[in-house]
Amino acid sequence: MWYNNILETIGNTPLVKLNVIPKDIKATVLAKIETTNPGNSIKDRMALKMIEDAEKSGKLKPGGTIIEGTSGNTGMGLAIAAVIKGYKCIFTTTDKQSKEKVDALRAFGAEVIVCPTNVDPEDQRSYYSVSTRLEREVPNSWKPNQYDNPSNTQANYEQTGPEIWEQTEGKITHLIVGAGTGGTISGAGKYLKEKNPAIQVLGIDTYGSVFKKYKETGIFDKNEIYPYITEGIGEDFLPQNVNFEVIDYFEKVSDKDAALMTREIARKEGIFAGNSSGSAVAGLMQMKDRFKEGDVVVIIFPDHGSRYVGKMYNEDWLRERGFLKDEKLTARTIISKESDQEIVTIDAEETILKAINIIKSLNISQIPVTQHEMIIGKITESDILDALLENPALKSHPVKDIITSPFPFVDLNTSIDKISSLINKENTAVLVEDEKGRFKIITQYDIINAISA
Template identity: 85%
Template sequence: MWYNNILETIGNTPLVKLNTITKGIPATVLAKIETTNPGNSIKDRMAVKMIEDAEQSGKLKPGGTIIEGTSGNTGMGLAMAAIIKGYKCIFTTTDKQSKEKVDALRAFGAEVIVCPTNVEPEDPRSYYSVSSRLEREVPNSWKPNQYDNLSNSQAHYEQTGPEIWEQTEGKITHLVVGVGTGGTISGTGKYLKEKNPDIKIWGIDTYGSVFKKYKETGIFDKDEIYPYITEGIGEDFLPANVNFDVVDLFEKVTDKDAALMTRDIARKEGIFVGNSAGAAVAGLIQLKEKLKPEDVVVIIFHDHGSRYMGKMYNEDWLRERGFLQDEKLTAKSILAKKESTEIVTLDAQKSVLEAINTIKSMNISQIPVTQQGMIVGKIAESDILSALLENPGLKSAPIAEIMTATFPFVDLNTSIDKISSLINKENSAVLVEAESGKIEIITQYDIINAISG
């Protein structure tokens, strides 16, 4: 048996029991692994449905251009379908999204325009506004508008809901979904509640998003809105696809808990998933008191971990945000094991000869160069040698004339791996601002000393 094209492989994704991260949850927890879709996310389902419905209604015409605001996954599904069906794609996205998502869209031949995150949806620079403007300006174009296009929810009503019902033999008691456009939870939840009205539909939200408060109070509170890191869930407006009557409750999860749980899913279950899956599991754990041993929970794992390599799966990224506190050595712990010594510097106006004398007397090979107390560069033995071989008269010149770029600066949370990668032929050290505010230097010797000590 074979498929006629890649779009025919969308759907029928596996349901896998979670065994380790769900210890302590008094229920059977099953993950719907949407990463097995050809575009590695659940968004393949609704992307094709929106295109097919637009073709039937005449909104999308042959040779047309699809223009959409996307965090990456919907764009991937649209781009894949566009290749098979002969359309062009232009996507707008936010600078919050991972580089891997943007690169993946470009790999499929789409044009991607990156817009600022921290602006109102109505702001002309927002990715919503830019995509709407392009739709008006580009001839023969169509904007799916995944947020308000009800083909999004319908795809899950027709596909995801029935699949889950059949795979659990109708035993599902709870559905847990991270909510962004609202299509997955609303379409799947509507189908399941028609089959059994007692099934609970739980939406996972993030701090900085409006869903939870709106569900509980009916108030759209702009004070709830602020920037957040978690990708794929939460919104600062109310998409038409979010059916608040279908969703029984919303649970908010912090950026930190979502990021760390994303990593735990990979490390403890061997399932490589994205940020929204981490948020969904973290939210389920927060709600575990509401579950009983006989319950069967289905949780949606929306997309693939490969789109988050520079973020949730990058330890330095996690440390920079204070999300990761582990045993691995950092700049702070290396400094703690190092004898505190006064860093030797030279003013940029000192002569090359003075630099030579300092290097000799201190028995060092590179010295940071300062200007008005600020480190602006460095001078090394090799720099001096090269300069004097070319022009012996430079001995009396200021070292500013031959200095090179300063040592890299790192912060106290930077890991030993990152520091080691920055120390090379060009840089024999890195600089770090200690808690006292004093600039300290870390050399390869200091790293070796910290490891062996």
């Protein structure tokens, strides 16, 4: 048996039992692994459905251009379908989305425009507004508008919900889904509740999003809105696809808990899932008292971990945000083993002879060079030697005549692995600013000393 094209492989994704993370939960916990779709996400389902419905209605015409605001996964589904069906794609996204997502969209020939995150949806610079403007300007174009397009919800009503019902033999008691556009939770949830009204549909929200408060109070509170890191969950407006009547309860999960749980899923369950899956499982654990023996809990795992290797799966990225504190050495621990004295610097206008005397008297091999108290470069023993061999008279010249690029700067949470990768023949050290605002220098010797201590 074979398929006529890649679009025919969408759907029928596996349901996999989680065994380690929810071991203290008496219920059976199953993950719906949507990463087996061709675009590695659940959004393939609704992307194809939106296109097919637009073709039937005449909104999308042959040779047309698909324009959409997307965090990446919907764009991927649209881009794959566009390749098969012969459409062009222009996507707008936010600068908080991972580089991997943007690169993946471009791999399918799509044009991607990155817009700022920290603006209101109505702002002309927002990725919603830019995509709307482009739809007006680009001839023969169509904007799916995944947030308000009912085909989004319908795809999950027709596909995801029935699959879960059949795979659990109708035994599902709880559905847990991260809510973004709302199509997955509303569509699958509606179908399942029609089969059994007792099924609980639990939405995962994030801090900085309006969903939870709106569900509980009916109030759209702009004070709830602020920037957050978690991708694919939450919104700062109310998409029409979010059916609050279908959703029984929202659980908020922090950026940190979502990021760390994303890693735990890979390490403890062997499933390479994305950020919203981590958020959903973290939400499961926060709600563990809701579940009893005999319950069957299904969690949607919307996308693949490959789109987050530069973020949630990158230890330096986690440390920079204060999410990861482990026993690995960092710039902070390395400089804590040094003396409390600030590093020696030399002004760019001082003579090379003075630099030589400093190097001799302090038995050091390099000095950061300053100008107006700002570090602008460095001077090393080898720089001085090379200069004097060429022209001994340079001793009386200012240091600025032979300075080279400054040492790289790192922050206090940078790992020893990252620091080591920055130290080479051109850069024999890195600089870091301590908590008191003083510059410290880290050399290979400091790293060795910290490791062996």
